[in-house]
Amino acid sequence: MSDWRALDHRTVVVTAANAAGVAVAAGLPAGIGIGGGTSPVIALAIVVPVALAGIAAAAVADEVRWRKTRYRVTAERVELHTGILVRKRRSLSRERIRSVDLTAGLLLRVFGLVNVKIGTGEQAGAGEGSLALHPVTKAEADRLRRQLLERAPAGPVAGEPENGRLATLDLSWVRFAPMSFLTPTLGVAVFGAVLQVAEWFGLQQGVITWALDVLRDLPLLAAIGVLVGIGLVVGVVGSSALFVEMWWNYRLDREPGGTLRVRRGLLTTRSISLEERRLRGVEVVEPLGNRLVGAARVDAVATGLVKQKENERTDHKTLLPSAPKAEADRVAALVLAEPVSPTESVRLRAHPLAARGRRIRWALAAAAVPVLVLLVLGVTVSAVLLHVAWISAVVLAPVAVALAVEAYRNLGHGLTGGYLVARSGAVRRGTVALQRRGIIGWTAKQSIFQRRKGLLTLTATTAAGQGAYSIYDIGESDGLAFAETAVPDLFGPFLERADNA
Amino acid sequence: MPDTPETPSEQDVPLRLRPPNNQLDPRAVRWWRTGFLLLFGTPCVVLLALAQFLLPARLWLLVAAGAVALAGLPFVVLLPLWWYRVHRWEITGDAVYTRTGFFWQEWRVAPMSRIQTVDTQRGPLEQFFGLATVTVTTASAKGAVTIPGLDHELAADLVRQLTETTQATPGDAT
Structure with missing residues (x-):
């Protein structure tokens, strides 16, 4: 068991295939570009050797990497030796390992391979606290996962939650997927993509003229309607497809040894393990679109779940995708091993009315910025913009006020059992339930405006999740009393009654 | 669970955070x-x-x-x-407590049992004036407590004292 192992040799084939894909994607437009200027034969003569050289280089580099990479699991540590020019010898103490995540893209899956990432719960920078094995066979990955995460229970634990399946995907949840900002974004992106592809083939002008010709026959409103319609359809299809890719075959399990495991993915499969000892709470997130249709998702608030890379997105902390609110509450309760989710059982207390005024003023100020810019432009450049200015003022002001009032209504804080619950946000309403014993410090922050209104922003710092969760614009005296009730003896010794100053 | 720990007669007088005891070095x-x-x-x-x-x-x-x-x-x-008026700090047996900022005043408290590292930094200017900045970090990515502008010998003493106290406290501080 303590002998050195190599990664799977087929990684070279996968890398070569990936490079071939890149070569085709980049070589095709390049070849057509060159061929347009000269002749197809010359284009082939240039593009094909370059592409082949690229593929060969990638394969050779990966072969060398494969030869130089060794890992082993000893009784105490996991060790990994890598590096071609600079040899790196890294090791993690096994008792500090908190997660073993498996990811397999389509190509890897064809070969039965999996990328493994072994992580500790440290808040270390990217790569510091984790070892990556790219790739090993599926069987080896499962063996590693079980070996590294399954440890004897830390002691006699009474009333342990039962193991087993906590949630599975209901395909009807796909209806919530288009209710996000992704839909309009994808809708706009598709027009850009069409023009980009057209440009590769030197057809951009032609496509634009053709589109204008088609639209010219329609009345203006109908033309706009057609464009928006196309964008919407693409956006809805795209965001639904993305949801299916991400969440196909989603399962949330509680495994022996106190581990939560999320498995999901249609083309790229992912397996994310989360040690329950790291869990400090959950956040029930309801973006505006989801809230309108009664949906919510559940995120874990756990230590050491930092976003590893920018492109990895944050969703490996998501325990449940957008699902009906009742399902979200049920899963939140199961994950926390509580009879009822704290986000549901808590009686949230509203914040002082002064907080509403602040929100309305912010919202109106934010809405005033584009209007003022348009006004200035209207006076200096073109009077048409003056009309755009007042129309946007009429549209933006009520939207701003509505969002501000909603933001105020969503403010709330409360205690239930061992949890502190805080809710805020209009566009993205988040209700976080944080274990009170997971709170490791308080920060109170007060701007000079808040001071005048007797408000402050109370922030609970924690080792988990974002590192800090804020209760915005709580009444000063109430807030401090609340902080002291929630976690005694942090702010307590430093509190005083205002009159004996 | 009671809403507030106080008796009703006291509740009329609002609570607030008292300033920490110590000022920075002049x-x-x-x-x-x-x-x-x-x-x-x-x-x-x-x-x-x-x-x-x-x-x-x-x-x-x-x-x-x-x-x-x-x-x-x-x-x-x-x-x-x-800043000199507002910046204050205090280290009790149980916690590090600071007040900073002017337009956005900020009170931070980090309990001894949760402190992970205690560092001092001295930039060139601070060295010139014989000052040092003490940073106390906890397991939270956002929970660090910073005391700037301390006399550098006092800072060294504080670091020693804090390190001893936190080492005596068991637990992994998360």
Whole structure:
């Protein structure tokens, strides 16, 4: 068991295939570009050797990497030796390992391979606290996962939650997927993509003229309607497809040894393990679109779940995708091993009315910025913009006020059992339930405006999740009393009654 | 669970956070002031020097230099005094407690049992004034407590004291 192992040799084939894909994607437009200027034969003569050289280089580099990479699991540590020019010898103490995540893209899956990432719960920078094995066979990955995460229970634990399946995907949840900002974004992106592809083939002008010709026959409103319609359809299809890719075959399990495991993915499969000892709470997130249709998702608030890379997105902390609110509450309760989710059982207390005024003023100020810019432009450049200015003022002001009032209504804080619950946000309403014993410090922050209104922003710092969760614009005296009730003896010794100053 | 730990008669008097006991070293004012002086003075000097050589643009360079100097004046003269009044710190047997900021006043508390590392930093300016900054980090990515502008010997003592206290406290501080 303590002998050195190599990664799977087929990684070279996968890398070569990936490079071939890149070569085709980049070589095709390049070849057509060159061929347009000269002749197809010359284009082939240039593009094909370059592409082949690229593929060969990638394969050779990966072969060398494969030869130089060794890992082993000893009784105490996991060790990994890598590096071609600079040899790196890294090791993690096994008792500090908190997660073993498996990811397999389509190509890897064809070969039965999996990328493994072994992580500790440290808040270390990217790569510091984790070892990556790219790739090993599926069987080896499962063996590693079980070996590294399954440890004897830390002691006699009474009333342990039962193991087993906590949630599975209901395909009807796909209806919530288009209710996000992704839909309009994808809708706009598709027009850009069409023009980009057209440009590769030197057809951009032609496509634009053709589109204008088609639209010219329609009345203006109908033309706009057609464009928006196309964008919407693409956006809805795209965001639904993305949801299916991400969440196909989603399962949330509680495994022996106190581990939560999320498995999901249609083309790229992912397996994310989360040690329950790291869990400090959950956040029930309801973006505006989801809230309108009664949906919510559940995120874990756990230590050491930092976003590893920018492109990895944050969703490996998501325990449940957008699902009906009742399902979200049920899963939140199961994950926390509580009879009822704290986000549901808590009686949230509203914040002082002064907080509403602040929100309305912010919202109106934010809405005033584009209007003022348009006004200035209207006076200096073109009077048409003056009309755009007042129309946007009429549209933006009520939207701003509505969002501000909603933001105020969503403010709330409360205690239930061992949890502190805080809710805020209009566009993205988040209700976080944080274990009170997971709170490791308080920060109170007060701007000079808040001071005048007797408000402050109370922030609970924690080792988990974002590192800090804020209760915005709580009444000063109430807030401090609340902080002291929630976690005694942090702010307590430093509190005083205002009159004996 | 009771809403507040106080009796009803006390509840009429609002609660607030008392200022921490200790002020920073008075030299901190000079340290901040020098920092701002360098920040605003350097572009000012550059602009003035350019004004000596680029005669056609002289007027505008002088105006720009004046504007930078005017903008810098409150930072050099007033802000360090305000900061000195507001910045306070206190270390009890159980916690580190600080107050910072002026427009956004901030009170931070980190309990001893959750402290992970205690560091001092001394930039070149701080070394010149014999000052040091103590940073106390907890397991939270956002929970660090910073005390700037301490006498450097006092800072070293504090670090020693904090390290001893936190080592005596069991647990992994998360």
